[in-house]
Amino acid sequence: MTQRIHCDQCNKPLKIKLKTKSRINIKETYFVCPHCKAKYTAYVLDGECRKLQSEIRKLKHSKNAKAQLFTRNQISKDEYVKAIDDIENENKKIQSILKPKMDRLRHSIS
Numbered sequence: 709m710t711q712r713i714h715c716d717q718c719n720k721p722l723k724i725k726l727k728t729k730s731r732i733n734i735k736e737t738y739f740v741c742p743h744c745k746a747k748y749t750a751y752v753l754d755g756e757c758r759k760l761q762s763e764i765r766k767l768k769h770s771k772n773a774k775a776q777l778f779t780r781n782q783i784s785k786d787e788y789v790k791a792i793d794d795i796e797n798e799n800k801k802i803q804s805i806l807k808p809k810m811d812r813l814r815h816s817i818s
């Protein structure tokens with residue numbers, strides 16, 4: 709998957725090659741325009757954000773686990789639907805904490 713975008717500064721097509729830079733407890737993912745060296749920050753994560761992201765990954769795993777239980781008839785459809793519902797709610801809760809956090813972090817470094 710290649711994203712076709714143009715540089716805001718020089719208007720030349722950009723090929724995104726993500727790089728990361730670590731600071732104290734903060735990891736910035738960014739890319740640089742090869743023509744004019746303009747820097748674009750993709751996202752910034754601190755320790756807490758990374759923890760939240762790993763929580764989200766864990767939820768994804770438990771969703772798969774529930775699907776497996778269901779296909780093996782080890783839980784009923786109702787149990788499955790309820791479990792997925794709970795997981796989705798938890799996921800939404802974490803996302804709603806994570807997103808504004810990442811926005812704040814991004815502003816704090818630019």
Ligand SMILES: [Zn+2]
Nearest residue numbers: 715718741744
């Ligand atoms: Zn440029």
